Amino acid sequence: MKNYDRIWATVDLDAIKHNMAAMKVNLREETKIIAVVKTDGYGHGAVPIAHEIEDLPYLYGFAVATVEEALILRGSGIRKPVLILGYTFPYCYEKMAREEIRPAVFREDMLEEMGKAAVSCGRPVKIHIKVDTGMSRIGIRPDESGLAFVRKCMETPGIEIEGIFTHFARADETDKTPARQQLEQFLDFTGRIRRELGIHIPVQHCSNSAGIVGLGEANLDVVRAGITLYGLWPSEQVAKDIVPLKPVxxxxxxxxxxxxxxxxxxxxxxxxxxxxxxxxxxxxxxxxxxxxxxxxxxxxxxxxxxxxxxxxxxxxxxxxxxxxxxxxxxxxxxxxxxxxxxxxxxxxxxxxxxxxxxxxxxxxxxxxxxxxxxxxxxxxxxxxxxxxxxxx
Missing domain, CATH: 2.40.37.10 (Lyase, Ornithine Decarboxylase; Chain A, domain 1)
Incomplete structure (x- = not known):
């Protein structure tokens, strides 16, 4: 191996596996984990970390921020699902369909263009619908307009609804009331989807790292492990005696x-x-x-x-x-x-x-x-x- 004397970062792959196992113990048996490896694994290195944990049976897949990050994982041989958490631009829709990369969807024009790309290449685009329950960033509203959007997803050729999710804005605070209010909105909305549209979306997720540690009721089909994957804490207000983490x-x-x-x-x-x-x-x-x-x-x-x-x-x-x-x-x-x-x-x-x-x-x-x-x-x-x- 090369010798780096000026400066070097050491990444402990054993600590990554320890943190995954420690988080899993705090989840329901059937709940799986999405490992968030955006920004090159929060600076730790997305590809080596993804290869280290891909075979874990409770790992659902990975989440990134951009299509380029997703394609790096695919190009390195990662085959489990890869979800893009942010907006994706039309130039990459056909490539996403071919590589089975999951986009977050929250705009009708995205649906239309993705559907065309999917039909063109003969593969469906598996989407995760993003719901805005309080982050006020991206996502559909959990109301009548949101139901209309989900219906549009169901009717668009080439589109397959695999997941639906929201993101907590304040789960890393001592007072979990705002996060629980977001969770209640999300569950009410997915309940309406089942009752009024007759569809059960199989992969539902809310919890980020803070939710994994301190909001057990939000740990649904999958959770998204970000900063805790790397042995770091979401904030000083998150309890440190529930999930024992090791800095990576x-x-x-x-x-x-x-x-x-x-x-x-x-x-x-x-x-x-x-x-x-x-x-x-x-x-x-x-x-x-x-x-x-x-x-x-x-x-x-x-x-x-x-x-x-x-x-x-x-x-x-x-x-x-x-x-x-x-x-x-x-x-x-x-x-x-x-x-x-x-x-x-x-x-x-x-x-x-x-x-x-x-x-x-x-x-x-x-x-x-x-x-x-x-x-x-x-x-x-x-x-x-x-x-x-x-x-x-």
């Missing part, structure tokens, strides 16, 4: 330079930190150009030899400095933990998100292609991915 990703670099600074020396751009005493400073060759938040300037810390080293001054695009005065054993070449465990301590994405004014989802997704991913299973590296050869 760690981020590390190395010390490339150590210097002794006298009192009164400014560190980094703008001189926002000035040493008050003789200080031993280490330079780390990573920065916001890798997705490491600039908002951690003068706030965050890293772990070196299991000890905290505070960040000094502004984080640069490609480098930042830390105080190793209290870590006399630190030397050039030593591993630095930016995210993850080291000794008895650990730096979490939740901690970094709170300090930098971001949140854990965003932090994970923003670790960009300049950061190689190394995939580990049973303590051994099984795969690595980088983009350094993309343009060679």
């Amino acid at each position: 990703l760690s981020l590390r670099s190395r010390i490339v330079y150590i210097k002794e600074l006298e009192a009164g020396r400014a560190v980094s751009y703008g001189g926002t930190f000035v040493t008050q005493a003789p200080t031993r400073v280490a330079t780390i060759p990573a920065g916001y150009g890798d997705g490491y938040p600039r908002g951690l300037s003068n706030k965050g810390s890293v772990l070196i030899a299991g000890k905290r080293a505070p960040i000094l001054g502004r984080i640069c695009m490609d480098q930042f400095m830390v105080d190793v005065t209290g870590i006399p054993e630190a030397k050039e070449g030593d591993v630095v933990t930016l995210i993850g465990p080291d000794g008895d301590d650990a730096i979490t994405m939740e901690e970094l998100g709170e300090l930098s004014g971001r949140f854990n989802y965003e932090l994970a997704c923003c670790l960009n292609k300049r950061v190689p991913r190394v995939y580990v299973k049973d303590g051994e590296t099984v795969y690595s991915k980088d983009s350094f050869r993309d343009f060679r």
Whole structure:
């Protein structure tokens, strides 16, 4: 395997499976899981993760945000259902039909164009109808106009209704009342579909990660596991003693330079930190150009030899400095933990998100292609991915 010294992210595939199993224990036996792997698996790597869990019997399939993400999964050999959660454009409808990719549908013009594409290629488009019960983003209303839309779906040649779903806006809050109100609207609407249109839609889903953990009554035919799949929490208000999660990703670099600074020396751009005493400073060759938040300037810390080293001054695009005065054993070449465990301590994405004014989802997704991913299973590296050869 390649050696990545400047910066690298380690993705623990065993932790992915642990989190899947931990979520499943909290579900009804017949409820399956959709693994949400949009934004390249929240920055963790959609393809390796999808291959690791595709054979789980309780995995229904995967969810992504765009047709391109869906086609990447299909192109890598993933065969279970892939649902696109957002809007899909007409240029891809025939390709979706051929690849059996499931779109979310909520506009009549989508239905018409998808139906034509399906008839043209001789394969039905299996759709999931999106219902807006309070997110106010996309989706049909759960009223008479919504019933008319479902009827239109039933009547459109080439269209097969496989699923119907909604999305909670506030399930990650302590008070579950708003989420329960959305669930009630959804169940009332699907009940009307059965009674008034005479159709039972086989795959109904509401729960996101927060619902999986704290809203058992919303765990219907399937649930959509997003941030919890990666061992991260939807919010600070979500109970952490119900589903035991393991963080999947760690981020590390190395010390490339150590210097002794006298009192009164400014560190980094703008001189926002000035040493008050003789200080031993280490330079780390990573920065916001890798997705490491600039908002951690003068706030965050890293772990070196299991000890905290505070960040000094502004984080640069490609480098930042830390105080190793209290870590006399630190030397050039030593591993630095930016995210993850080291000794008895650990730096979490939740901690970094709170300090930098971001949140854990965003932090994970923003670790960009300049950061190689190394995939580990049973303590051994099984795969690595980088983009350094993309343009060679």
